Structure formats: C-alpha cells, structure tokens
Amino acid sequence: MSSRIREQLLSFFLERQDDFLSGEEISEHLQCSRTAIWKQIEELRKEGYQIEARPKRGYRLIYRPDRVAPEELKPHLSTDRFGQQIRYRQKMSSTQLLAHEWAREEAVEGSLVITEEQVQGRGRLGRTWVSPPHSGIWMSLILRPPIPLIQAPQLTLLTSVALTRALRQETGLEIRIKWPNDLLIHGRKVCGILTETRGEQDQVQYVVLGMGINVNVTASCWPKELKETATSLAIEGNTTYHRPKLIAKILEELEGLYDAYLAHGFEPIRILWEEYAGMLGRQIRTLTPEGPVKGTAVGLDRSGALLIQRGDQVSPVFSAEIDC
Template sequence: MSKIREHLLSLLLEHESEFLSGEEISERLHCSRTAIWKHIEELRKEGYQIEARPKKGYQLLYRPDRVSPEELKFHLKTQRFGQWIRYRESLPSTQVLAHEWAKEGAKEGSLVVTEEQTQGRGRMGRFWHSPPGTGIWMSLILRPEITLAQASQLTLVGSVALTRSLRRETGLDIRIKWPNDLLIEGKKISGILTETRGEQDGVQYVILGMGINANQTESDWPEELREIATSLAIEGKKQYRRRVLIPAILKEMEDLYDAFLDNGFEPIRILWEEYAAILGKQVRTTTHRGVIEGVAMGLDSTGALLIRQGEKVTPVFSSDIEY
C-alpha cells in the first residue's frame, strides 16, 4: 500500500463517524483531489465501503477484517512491539521474512504479519495450516540481552502472554500445553515457534512466531485436523476482529517480556502454571533418554517440565507431551 493510501485510510479511521471533505484530505495529505479519488477507488476494491457525498466529502462505512499496518497501528498501545511492520497479503512463512529483516538490522519489536501462509510451519518442521483471512500469522523480532540457555524461556513467556490476552479478549477458557501450544477443551487453537540466533556469549536475535486460529470454521480445515484443532470463532460462536486481537496480544507480550527481562523467569513460571492444562495429569513423552511416563508437576527454574515417576522427578526440556 502506498504512503498516501496509508495516510488516507488512517484519516478515515480517525474520523470514522463523520465526513471528511476532499479539500481537507487534499491539504492534509499534500496531494490532488484526483489522487484521493483514485486511492478511494483502490480501497473500495479491497473491501472498504466508503460513501462519497457532494459538498460533504468521504465517510468510511465498513472496514474488512484486515491485518495491514494502518489497521493494527490504529489500535496499538505498545512502546516498541508492532511499531515497525512488514505486511504481505501472502507469504510462504512469516518466520522466513522475519529472519531476513532481523539480519538487515530490524529493531526489537518489529513485526511480520500476513493474511495467509502457504508454507507455515510449527515445531520440528511440522506444517501449519494457515488459510487466508481467517487466522493470525505473525512473527515478532526480539533482541534480548540474555544467554542462549535463557532463550528457550521466551516460548513460555509468549505462551503466557497469548493466553492472558486471548482469554481477556474472548472470555474463553484457554489453557497451555507445554511447551508451546494453546488449547480449548483439548483442541489446539495456537502454536508458538521460537527460533534463536546467537553465540555462546549471548543472543543476537530471537524470532517469536505465532499462529492463532481466529475465525476458521470446520470447513476451512482438512479432514485430518478437524478432530484436533479448533478456533476462537468455533468455541466463542462469533467472529473476532483480528485487527483488535493482534494489538492486544502485542501489548501483553511487551509487558510480560519486559517483566521477564527485569525480574527473571520466576514470575512467568508462576503464571504459566496457573494456565497449564496438564498439571497433575498422567503424561507420556519420548526423549533421547527413552520413554518417560508420570505425573506432570510443574516447571523448574529453567522452564523444564517436571514429571514425577514414583519418588523420582525428571525434568524434560524439549519434547512432545501426550496425556
């Protein structure tokens, strides 16, 4: 989207309940009224309903649920997270573009977001189904001054922030499955993919990728996913505005991330256990040490999941959990 069109849409959003004259828009955007008309027509083609009246000007009547920068920034209340955005209608994966941007020197808090991923991925290279215009597919660039060992804790920071913000915005009983999934009644609505680049003495950058099933219906998924996946819309029986959800997520993410940097992992650990789906349940996992079965007890000070087997307690650092 061109800069003029971005500023035009921002103006229409700011004055959503009133008409803006073509003359006033022209003066504020430093462009001709013919150029304004051209951009209005382009916005209409993208799904915006804009009324034009002689001697009154233009008024925005309807906004499609898009996650473009001007839509997100209108609701944004963060200091850093989401203040710099790279948006694409479609991407193979937001992670790939985020890595490229981070290597170019993107600031902490820079966000890559798209309407659709054609090659979305989760942990261990799994495919993430990301149909257009339905979910939230985004990657956040972080530059924390922490050790490589601490970087894995950012997945847990992210899962707590996602859970808290989505519970607040939807009222749904969202729970965390260790280490990176969000569930409603045992079905997956979200996953987090954390990828770190750094050396032994510290982290260069971290990409925190998030996929959230927001407004999908069952028909949006292939048959094999319908028994294990759900969406906010299916569970809440309503559609949710992604342009509102994303800024809410980023605000909670920024607050908890800053708290983590200031106060360490312990406050995050306590919050994580509050929202955990598996504590006290019999679980099973396969690690490089073999199969571990027992009761999930909580997290240790590093973020490892503690599994009790009789009198023995075993920490699990990275594995899929069945329960």
C-alpha cells in the same frame, strides 16, 4: 510515504466513521495534496474498502474488509516498540522466512511480519501449519534479548503466557497452556508457537517468534486429520473476532511481559505459566530423545524445564513431545 498516508487516511475515516469528510478537510488533516488523497482512496477501494463519494459533501467509509494490514492494526496499538514496524503481505510462503530475512537486515526489536495467508506455514519439528486466508493470525515478531542462548527457550513459555492472557481477556474463553508451545481449548489446539533463535558465542543475536492462531477458522478449512485435534476461537466462542484488535492486545501483553522478564528474570513468568497450565497434576506421557517417560506433570523448574514426578522422584524434561 504512500503507505503512511493510507494509514493516516484510514485512521481518520475510522475516527469520523459516521461523517462525510471533504477533500479539503482530509488534505489539511493529513498535510498532503488532494491528488495524493484520491490515489490512496482508490488503493483502499482495490483492497475491498467501500468509500462513498458525494459531490459537495466528500467521502465516507461505509464498509471495511477483514484485514490485518498496518492501516487496520496501527490504530489499535498501544505498544512502544512491538508492532511499530510492520512488513505486511497479502500472501506469503511463511512469516518466519521473511522475519529471518528482515532480522539479518538489522530490523529493530519489535518488528512484525504478518500476512493474510501462508502457503507454507511452519510448525514445530518441521510440521506444516495450515493457515487459511483471512481467518487467522499468522505473524512473526523479531526480538533481540540480551540473554545467553541457553535461556532462549524461556521466550516460548513467556509467549504462551502472553497469548493466553490476551486471548482470555478479549474472548472470555478458557484457554490453557500445553508445554512447551501450544494453547488449547477443551483439549483441542487453537494456537501454536514457533521460536527460532540465532546466536553467536553463546549469546542470542536475534529471535524470531512465530505465532499461528486459529481465530475465525471454520472446521471445513482443515484437512480431515486435523478436525478432531484443532479448533478456533470462533468455533469455541460461537462468534467471529476482530483480528487487528486481538493482535494489538497480544502485542501489548507480549511487550509488558517481555520487559518484566528482562528486568526481573524468569521467575514471575514461571509462576504465571503454572497458573494457566492445563496439564499440572495430570498423568502424562512424554516422548523424550531418550525414550518415553510417564509420570505426573507438577510444574516448571527455574529454567523452564517441565517437572515430571514418578514415585518419589521429580525429574526435569527439557525437550519432549507431550502425549496427555
């Protein structure tokens, strides 16, 4: 109840950002007591919000910290399901771990776990994902698609398309997809996707879709070994970005493409992926479980496998590391 009042209170402050709001006006708008309002104003102040109070005039919001808490995110949301249920922590080990726990508790599809800082962020193949505080988007989305397990990898490709579309629209940056789960700007990684699936009898039970996006991260935040390979939206765009607005756009794109995928299959996603891919027509080296394979990346097949051309032969690669 208190979190709902806080979300509505902040939303009201944002709607009337230049005005003083009296306690009576806020109480009538939120349908709660003035004592409850005072308590939530004190909680917002503890989170770093500066709220001016003047006798006979009321309260006015004069400063907002950079946060991705529900009260900051929900005013921007336009989705039906994605992000409507949120578990937020200022700091956690990994959004993936909490999302799995929530999914096992029967969280509804579209439930979102999000944090300001991960101390044990996870990437693909057990790698560590560096997640500096208050600078990126570190979140995991729970999906329950009615699809066979064999099709689950297509959700990674769908997510890469949704993220590319959303971030391009919001930043104007030339973001490209690297198969199977990275987004790049000028060849440097700005985003990674981690898709983890649980299933029974060849059907998907749930999917935890993890996304790590370097938004306002500075180069000084990364260890030495990442500074040549990683980048951020802020570095490339030479400006900072409002993270809640980016998240809302990402969830909007994800929900739209996900619903289209369930209705029409993978083919529309495949076409969009090839439009945004930055590796097609280039010579690449893939490190497959059977050994290295060199050739030209020419597209995706209808299942989502990467098609590699060597001479006159075109072969699908289902699982590999790409060394462009």
